[in-house]
Amino acid sequence: MSEKDHKVSRRQFLTYTLTGVGGFMAAGMIMPMARFALDPALKVGAESDMVPINLHVDEVTSEPIRKNFQFEQVDAWYTSEVTGAAWVFRQGDEIIALSPVCTHLGCTVDWNTNPDFENQFFCPCHFGRFELDGTNVAGTPPTRPLDVYELEVRDGYIYLGRPIRRG
Numbered sequence: 261m262s263e264k265d266h267k268v269s270r271r272q273f274l275t276y277t278l279t280g281v282g283g284f285m286a287a288g289m290i291m292p293m294a295r296f297a298l299d300p301a302l303k304v305g306a307e308s309d310m311v312p313i314n315l316h317v318d319e320v321t322s323e324p325i326r327k328n329f330q331f332e333q334v335d336a337w338y339t340s341e342v343t344g345a346a347w348v349f350r351q352g353d354e355i356i357a358l359s360p361v362c363t364h365l366g367c368t369v370d371w372n373t374n375p376d377f378e379n380q381f382f383c384p385c386h387f388g389r390f391e392l393d394g395t396n397v398a399g400t401p402p403t404r405p406l407d408v409y410e411l412e413v414r415d416g417y418i419y420l421g422r423p424i425r426r427g
């Protein structure tokens with residue numbers, strides 16, 4: 261091979277240099293964007309952690325009790341302390357924890373507060389109603405049941421995961 265074959269023309273040199281610099285700059289812009297897009301997805305596992313609600317199974321009866329609890333919420337790179345709530349009760353051998361968030365427009369439901377509709381969850385915003393198991397009452401605004409929490413019992417204490425949408 262002659263020495264001439266190894267020579268790089270000014271045009272080739274500029275092309276290589278600009279391609280290299282351009283590629284480097286593009287990588288610098290794309291990497292943070294890719295991380296931004298993927299990072300929350302990678303943290304899904306962290307969000308699915310079960311949190312204790314400071315409630316022993318022996319305290320749970322067939323009458324729903326409202327239980328507030330704290331947990332850490334990761335939103336992209338921002339972590340905050342959030343208060344959650346659940347209506348917890350026993351149905352036979354099963355312990356159920358329902359989300360108090362009305363499935364109509366997100367107000368908070370109460371248990372047994374409307375004397376006209378005893379033993380139902382009642383939403384004061386638009387008079388939505390739900391049966392004890394969270395089923396929405398036909399003819400009221402909500403069109404699906406209350407969400408039900410993932411639930412685990414560890415050493416007699418109740419832990420909740422994320423609320424699961426039904427219907």
Ligand code: FES
Nearest residue numbers: 362364365383388
């Ligand atoms: S928000 Fe509950 S009935 Fe509308």
